Amino acid sequence: MQGLCLLCTAYLAYRRGRNPWLWGALAYVLTLATPLVLLFVTRQKRVTLPQHLAQYPHCRTKRGIACAHCxxxxxxxxxxxxxxxxxxxxxxxxxxxxxxxx
Ligand SMILES: [Zn+2]
Structure with a gap:
């Protein structure tokens, strides 16, 4: 997949008179970095128990911690x-x- 994207970008750059090596390398770097960027963007926010209880004080019950939503x-x-x-x-x-x- 990455090689195909690299070759397509290099070919299109060559057809349009651009440097195919530069554009191929750029496509390669972007295809490598995209999953990392998606992981970073969609990462779950870390909340500890004291932060959770400060945000949802009704969750502290006599029997322990209850769900904030249901x-x-x-x-x-x-x-x-x-x-x-x-x-x-x-x-x-x-x-x-x-x-x-x-
Ligand atoms: Zn729930």
């Missing part, structure tokens, strides 16, 4: 931060919304 008390723990991450993400078991991480 008020369910069932919260599940996910460890999907990768191999190098030791952070746990707490998600609502009822509506599936992200609550906070610890």
């Amino acid at each position: 008020n369910s008390g069932s919260i599940q723990l996910w460890r999907n931060g990768g191999l190098l991450s030791n952070r746990d993400q707490h998600l609502c078991n009822h509506c599936g919304s992200y609550l906070y991480e610890s």
